[in-house]
Amino acid sequence: MLTLLSQYRHLKHVKYLYRPLSVMSSESRTGPDDAKKPFTDRFFDSAANGNIEELTHLLKATVIVDERNDNGWTGLMLASRYGHANAIKIFLEKGCDVNLVNKTGQTALDIAQFWDQSEATSLIMDYVKHDNPDKQLRNFFSYNPLLRCAEKRKDTNWLENKMREDSTKYIAFCELQPYVLSLPDNKWKYQIIRFCYSDIQSCINDKHLVVFLGINKNGDETEEQAVFAIDVPDEKKLKTINPDGTLLQPFPGSMMLEPSEAGILAEARTMLDWLDRYKFCATCGSSTSVTEGGHKRVCDNKECKTNKGIHNTCYPRTDPSVIMLVISPDGKRCLLGRGKRFPPKMYSCLAGFMEPGETIEDTCRREVHEESGIEVGRVDYHSSQPWPFPASLMLGCLAYAKTEHLKVDEDELEDARWFRRPELVQMLTRQHPEGLFVPPEQAIAHQIIKSWVRKTTNSNL
Ligand SMILES: NC(=O)C1=CN([C@@H]2O[C@H](COP(=O)(O)OP(=O)(O)OC[C@H]3O[C@@H](n4cnc5c(N)ncnc54)[C@H](O)[C@@H]3O)[C@@H](O)[C@H]2O)C=CC1
Ligand SMILES: [Mg+2]
Ligand SMILES: [Mg+2]
Numbered sequence: 001m002l003t004l005l006s007q008y009r010h011l012k013h014v015k016y017l018y019r020p021l022s023v024m025s026s027e028s029r030t031g032p033d034d035a036k037k038p039f040t041d042r043f044f045d046s047a048a049n050g051n052i053e054e055l056t057h058l059l060k061a062t063v064i065v066d067e068r069n070d071n072g073w074t075g076l077m078l079a080s081r082y083g084h085a086n087a088i089k090i091f092l093e094k095g096c097d098v099n100l101v102n103k104t105g106q107t108a109l110d111i112a113q114f115w116d117q118s119e120a121t122s123l124i125m126d127y128v129k130h131d132n133p134d135k136q137l138r139n140f141f142s143y144n145p146l147l148r149c150a151e152k153r154k155d156t157n158w159l160e161n162k163m164r165e166d167s168t169k170y171i172a173f174c175e176l177q178p179y180v181l182s183l184p185d186n187k188w189k190y191q192i193i194r195f196c197y198s199d200i201q202s203c204i205n206d207k208h209l210v211v212f213l214g215i216n217k218n219g220d221e222t223e224e225q226a227v228f229a230i231d232v233p234d235e236k237k238l239k240t241i242n243p244d245g246t247l248l249q250p251f252p253g254s255m256m257l258e259p260s261e262a263g264i265l266a267e268a269r270t271m272l273d274w275l276d277r278y279k280f281c282a283t284c285g286s287s288t289s290v291t292e293g294g295h296k297r298v299c300d301n302k303e304c305k306t307n308k309g310i311h312n313t314c315y316p317r318t319d320p321s322v323i324m325l326v327i328s329p330d331g332k333r334c335l336l337g338r339g340k341r342f343p344p345k346m347y348s349c350l351a352g353f354m355e356p357g358e359t360i361e362d363t364c365r366r367e368v369h370e371e372s373g374i375e376v377g378r379v380d381y382h383s384s385q386p387w388p389f390p391a392s393l394m395l396g397c398l399a400y401a402k403t404e405h406l407k408v409d410e411d412e413l414e415d416a417r418w419f420r421r422p423e424l425v426q427m428l429t430r431q432h433p434e435g436l437f438v439p440p441e442q443a444i445a446h447q448i449i450k451s452w453v454r455k456t457t458n459s460n461l
């Protein structure tokens with residue numbers, strides 16, 4: 001990731017991605033005296049007073065949503081004590097943990113009930129009732145809304161008809177860069193342009209790669225809108241069809257797409273990249289032909305053994321990599337490293353590719369040992385993230401260290417250090433006195449660090 005990051009450091013995208021969060025700046029929203037108060041005091045005050053404007057502003061940094069005061073009270077508990085329904089709604093929307101207990105063992109619901117705050121009680125009870133226990137963290141690049149409909153890939157007639165239908169949409173890439181529209185006033189800065197068959201048909205021929213991505217279940221034509229990706233090597237051609245478009249550097253540009261768009265990009269880019277790289281049979285070296293809507297390459301040599309039985313070399317690749325937050329033996333610090341080509345002052349989780357015959361846990365232990373000299377015991381899975389540069393699947397974990405003496409692999413890392421929780425909060429919210437920071441929220445590294453910081457709100461670290 002960071003090799004690429006530094007490569008594109010000059011781009012305006014990077015400036016946008018790495019902008020500081022202004023939530024904890026000294027600039028006042030409520031008056032000069034309040035502005036001087038430590039930000040956690042302002043946070044607890046706004047929850048207790050039901051100051052919605054201040055709370056909304058401070059909670060832009062969702063990492064603080066479960067922060068606790070000296071008595072172990074969370075913002076939700078304070079809002080429940082005083083019955084501030086709108087503040088409670090904000091905490092629930094931000095995904096606060098309703099099960100936390102304060103130092104006397106009460107949850108927010110206990111507090112609301114004890115103080116007879118009936119609206120607060122029913123809001124929290126409703127939330128608990130409807131909160132889906134299967135609700136899981138999703139990372140950026142995993143929000144692809146398309147139904148892949150793998151069974152349709154073999155149905156050549158269906159595919160050929162779909163390719164020509166009026167409702168069908170095409171997204172175009174030139175050298176693996178998507179053709180997008182810039183949305184300067186939007187939170188998400190770009191949108192992938194959709195072309196119709198009539199726009200793009202002059203580009204559909206044997207030379208250009210086309211992949212069936214799936215059916216758009218959110219489209220107006222509900223079940224029926226098919227989406228394809230097409231590789232158009234000549235940017236000028238795209239400009240003639242839609243002069244407002246521009247090519248987007250996928251990294252880090254794709255992080256400025258709306259999450260569902262980034263999910264579609266993850267599938268499309270990895271597929272086109274694979275089709276482009278694997279033109280020849282890995283077994284006999286003959287040319288190959290694209291089939292199954294772009295999801296398979298078959299060897300043109302009929303005698304080749306890949307034409308007998310099923311062979312993984314005919315299918316797209318995914319390269320699993322682990323990425324882990326290492327926790328110190330005393331549970332109070334986390335290990336972050338600086339890759340040689342990271343942007344200045346950025347620290348992140350250690351990461352590495354899986355090797356054949358390894359479990360996820362063993363890869364974590366080996367990579368951590370190789371890169372930092374630390375021995376890891378238990379490894380817990382956290383979440384995963386497709387990382388389409390070009391075909392990684394990041395498997396995020398928490399790794400519990402048995403040792404703490406660092407011996408940094410200088411070939412890969414410039415530095416690795418143990419960080420305490422308050423420093424991590426500053427790095428997540430861009431308030432670190434030395435300007436240190438962690439990757440943006442679109443990166444799984446950010447999410448793993450944030451989870452640990454949120455899990456340890458009551459632990460005086
Ligand atoms: N989403 C995120 O937050 C992050 C993603 N990453 C990604 O994690 C992946 C692995 O991290 P690294 O520290 O670079 O791995 P690493 O620690 O295993 O070292 C990289 C080296 O591994 C070797 N290697 C083994 N298998 C490889 C494969 N399939 N493709 C390319 N090189 C391979 C190469 O010699 C390469 O120089 C990278 O793709 C990186 O982009 C890394 C950090 C954060
Ligand atoms: Mg590594
Ligand atoms: Mg490594």
Ligand SMILES: [Mg+2]
Pocket residue numbers: 352353367
């Ligand atoms: Mg490695």
Ligand SMILES: [Zn+2]
Pocket residue numbers: 281282283284285286299300301304305306
């Ligand atoms: Zn072959």
